[in-house]
Structures are given as C-alpha cells and as structure tokens.
Amino acid sequence: MLGVKVSQRDGYIMLDQQHYTKSLLELYGMSDSQPISTPLVPNSHLMPATAEEVSEFNSLGISYRSTVGSINYLSSATHPDLSFAVSCLSQFLDRPGIKHWQGFLHVLQYLNGSQDLGLNYGGKDHCGMSAYSDSDWSNYQATRQSITGYLSCFNQCLVVWKTRKQPTVSLSTAKAEYKSLCDLTLELLWLTQWCQESGILQSLKRIPVYEDNQGCINTANG
Template sequence: MVQTNKLSKDDSEALKDNTQYRKMVGKLLYLTFTRPDICFAVQQLSQFLDKPTILHLQAVHRVLMYIKSCPGQGLFFPTDSNLKLSGFADSDWAGCPDTRKSVTGFCVFLGNALVSWKSKKQNTISRSSPEAEYRALALAACEIQWLYYLLEVLEVQLGEAAILFSDSKSVIAIAENPVLHERTKHIEIDCHLIREKVQRGVIKLLHVPTEHQTADILTKPLQPLLFHRFVSKLGLHSMYTLA
C-alpha cells in the first residue's frame, strides 16, 4: 500500500457496482492464510465492502500487481528449526481515520517458522499509544498461550517461556509493575492478563527497537525497503528462487 495514503470511507467517488470489489477482496482474504505480507492491506480493504470507492478499487489493483510480481511466494518451514516460541506485538495508534481505532499486529514463530499472525482493528478506542500497544500485547499473549495448549496436546514439551518482543518500553514497565496506577485502570484486565502470563513463565517480555519490530508490517503501510526486509524476516520465500 502507498505509505502516505490512509484509506477512509469517503475519500473518493463511490463505485456504481461493488460486485467486482467484493469478489476480489473475498479471494484475497483466503490468500492471507498463506501470505502474511498482504494481511494488513487486505484487512484495510475489507472494511469498505459495503460502499467501496474508486481509490479503494485502485488499492485492490495495487495488491494484485504485487501478488503478480511474486506468485510463488509463501511460507517456508525449515526442518532444522528449534521448538521455541517467540513473537512480536505492535500497534498503530489511532490508525483508522474514520473511527480513530488502533490496529493490532502480531506474529508468532516456532523456531524460525512463522505459525501465527494477525492484523486486526481494535474493538475500542485507545486514549494513548501505550494503551494501544498493551492491547496488542495482550492479544499476542493469548495466542501464545493457545499455542502452548496445542503443543501440549501434540505431546511437544517446550520447557521455557516464550519471548514476546515489544518496541514500547512504557508497556514493558507497566507489565512489570505490580501497582495499577490511575492511568492504567481502564486496561486493568489486560494488565492482569499479561502479568499472569509473565509470573507463570508463559512469556518473557523483551524490548526491540522499532526498526527491528517485525510486526510493523501488520499494522501500517511501510516504505518498500523496510517492507521487503520484514517480508524476509517473516520467513517468506519464493518457490521460483534457487535456494
């Protein structure tokens, strides 16, 4: 997606017939099961199914052009990967120009293999950037806990806490502080959830610089160089490229 443009519901003339738009976005939604690199773009485009505009259709065509340029790209699962969970959680505060809701993005790896990812608009409006980041962190923590349960059913013992990276030092400080301050009472449930996972040894929180925050690709449009760097970090490879 174009980094400087943020799609909104009334940004241009509405399409007279939205059938084609709906069909293309519906097919792209299925493709996100194996292509996390288009997950954010499709999440954005799917919000305008009821009344798409000309600019929305142009954005769909841009995604299709990108897919056409790399048709064989997909997830790669190495055989020598270790069985250790790690993840990245991030958010784009007030990223939606229509509702001012934030966008959550997270990705979870089992060893070097990407096994879970999500780009989703948050249900409520966050009053600060740390609050939006904390909600993203809580969602990622729940996903990691679910993966722990799944691996237990498969009789896979991990034996150590999953590493969860965040580029917000204030969020990590809130998670490690047992005292709930006035400014954190409205996210008290998320605070308790994260602290419980940390205390039980399910996750371990670590800070990561923003330029190395892999989940950024799931929260906002990025410049091409940074976009392709994160695509590589997600473990996406083209079957047409020699190893």
Template sequence: MIGLVIYVDDLLITGNDYEEIKKIKHMIDTKFPIKDLGNAKFFLGLEIVQNDLGIYVNQRKYILDLLHDSGLMGCKPTNTPMIKGIKFEDENQDILCDPSKYRRVIGRLLYLNYTRPDIAYVVQQLSQFMQKPLLCHWNAALYLVKYLKGTTSLGLFYPYENDSSIIAYSDSDWGSCVETRKSITGYCICFGKSVISWKAKKQATISRSSAESEYRSLAATVCELQWISYILNDLNFKLQLPISLYCDNKAAIHISENPVFHERTKHIDIDCHVVRNQYLAGFIQLFHVQTKKQVADIFTKALDFAQFQELRSHLFLQDIHLKGGVLR
C-alpha cells in the same frame, strides 16, 4: 502421534509412524470409500512441496488465477502491497459501479492471506469497505494484485531442522483509523525460523494513549501464545519457557512488569492484565525492540520499500520456483 485435518470431504493425515498412518487410511476406507493421492501436493488451493530440507507451502496457482481474472497478467509488478501514507477517509470519491467485483477480489485475497503474512495489513484495511467500496478502494486492491504479480512464488517454508523456541512480536498503530480513532493490533509468532501465526486487526475499543493500545496488542498476542501452547501440549511437545515477546513501547512493558503502574492504568480493561499474570507465571519474558526492527510493524501500517523488504525478510517467506515438484 497421528494428526488428521478434515475439511468436508478432503483429508490430510500426518504423524511419526508410517505404519499407523496406513492402518488409519485402511480403517477409514472400510467406512467411506476414499482415494489415496499419496504425499500431499495440493490441498484446498494450497500447493505443498516436500523435500529433504522441509515443507514449502504457497498459493502460486491461486495467485495466477486471480491475476487472470483481474486482467492483470501483463501488468508491471509493484514493490510494495500498498502505497505508504494512503488514506481512505475521503467519501467524496466516486462509488464503484460494480461492488461485486471488489468483493470477489477481496474474498480471494482473504484466503490468500493464509500463506502470505506480508499482505495481512492491506487485506485488513480493504476488507472494511465491502459494503460500499469506492474507486480508491478498488485501485488499492489492484495495486495489491500487482504486487502479487511479482511475488507469485513467495510462500511459507518449514525446515525439518529447526530451532524449537518460540518468539513473538507485538505492535500497534495508535488511533490510525480516521473515522473511529481505533488502533490496529499486529502480531506475529515464529517457531524457530518459521512463522506460524500472525494477525492485523482493528481493536474493539478506543485507546486513550499509545501505551494502552500497545498493551491491548500485548494481551492479544499472549492469548494467541496460550492457545498455541495448548496445541503443542496436545502434541506432546515440551515448550521452552519463558517465551520471548518483543514490544517497541517501553511504557507497555513497564505496565506489565511493575505493579505500581497499575494504579495509573485503571482505565485499561481488567482482562488486559492477562499479560502481567503470564509474566509473573514465567510464561512470557518481555523485551524492548527498536521500532525499525519491530517485525510486527508490517502488520500495522503501510511501509516504504526499504523498510517493507527488511521486515518481510524476518517473516521467513521464501521465493522458491517449483521445477518438476522439487525445490530449487
């Protein structure tokens, strides 16, 4: 099995047969002159370190460049990416004089989100105000950058010896958008002790109950799990079914498992019933989890320091300092 990742003129090759990899590189070189840089160390702003334990991916240099351009190299780091309880609905605040600097920072934070699931919710919130940012939005963006100052080496770690089971967490924050009263969907999917997919996104429609918003989050999570299963199938990986899916709303779980509840939930779009279909097919198994142990809660709201640190630890992010290209 050989896999190629191509972006314009940058190419990554991986596989389980080194001789085949060399043949492919030679074949490509005969068509297009290439420069072989050996084992991957940098790719599109991602720093990649490999050792006997696994692969570590972060964007440390990218964060340092962001700090330098923002003039915050000497700032005091914050403990969380956003202050708990902060709201952005006050339009009476001053409009930012130079919105272009806000857009530059948010654009870079969006790319940083590829290796930093802990900032996904804050970036989702701030990216909604690109057109007309206010001073409060700019201050919140700087607060996030200060958080990054204290976590520059935090990144994703993928151990070679890993559990092959998949676990998913799904959550929502009902009607949290003050302007539209739309809910926030949040989920994360873990492959053993590695997080491989996550999302924080405002739902497209308004939910009339917390159960409905939770059910829509479950539907989004199940669709992502299906997509991941297709990729794993292409890689000849045998997926262990059913996949454990954790939700902290018992009503949403009952709707998925009990057809009697469907008579009372016709206002929920039909496509959302993909959750029940996959439950009956044995693709997923739903479990209830306490709110304080709901990992996906970090993708739906700003949390206090203790809760944020607790949930971040379950995302398997590691703060590993790079010394001579070796994990220490």
C-alpha cells in the same frame, strides 16, 4: 489446505499458492500489470467513500466482498505480507468506493511480482517459540482507532500472524500497544496448549515476546 502447494526440498517444506495467484490475476485482467514492491501505496490512508465514489464503483458491477475475500484467502494461508492490506480493505465491505477497488488492484500488482513467494518450514536447529507484538496509534483516520499487529514463530518459522483494527480508541501509544500484546497473549495461550496436547512441545514453559514500547512493557511486567 485447498489451493496450497506443498513442496519438499533440501530439508525444507515450502507452502505456496502460486497457481491460485495466477488464476486470480487472470480473472481480473492483471497478469500483464506492472509489478510493484508494496501491497499498498506507502503513507496512504484509505477513507470512507463519498456518494460519488460509491456510485462510480457500483457501475462496474463487481462484488467487492468477493474481491477482498480472494486475497484474504492468500493472506491467511501463505501470504502474511498481505495481512495489513487486507485488514485495511476490509474496513469498507459495506460501502466500497472506486478508490477501495483501486486499492485491491494495487494488491494484485504487488502479487504479480511476488506470486512465487511462500512459507518455508524446517532446516533449523533451534527448537522453540518466539513472538512479536506492535501497534500504531490512531492511524485509522476516520475514527482514530489503532491497528494491532502480531506474529509468532516456531523453530524460527512463521506460524501465526494477525493484523486488525482495534475495537476501541486508545488514548496513548502504550494503551494501543498493550491491547495488541493482550491479543497476542491469548493467541499464544491457545497455541501452546495445542502444541502440548499434540506432543510437539511437552516442556514449553516460557515464550519470549518482543515489544518496543517501554510503557507497555512496564505495564505488562507489573
């Protein structure tokens, strides 16, 4: 993948985008920014911008789509820790305001302290797949939609991850969790078919899926 460094050491393969991240920090003048520990401000909720906030951002002459796209590339390749932040910032591509721009800068501050992180593969005796699904409930305050989150591991190494706003409003936590679980199931169907066709896992029959909502579990089990 373009811009991804592949390193091999001690039986592991590591994927990282440290060079790309450094270039991104330099582009936006954030190389000397104070590193922070989270991609978004804890317990914060980004809302649609007011007319004044839109005007203030437009005066900067910055392409918001390009800024979000630059970190989406990191999120989809080697930084699953950015997945939720990118999902939140992407909600405002059509009408960004100054606070959404500040949210992007917050992500860059986080990257300034985590640019050497990446994905490690290999070094495990266990060979198999596992998956995890979760959802909040009506956390997107503008429309009360919920946020889906899931991931899947092969050989205890992360291979699939996703965070996105659900397209419809859920009337219960169980419904929101079940939507997330359905999305994960579709992803796993594709992933297992690809693995089998590639000869990676010829005898895979079951994948343990972990979910913490009992109502969702009962519905899934029939």
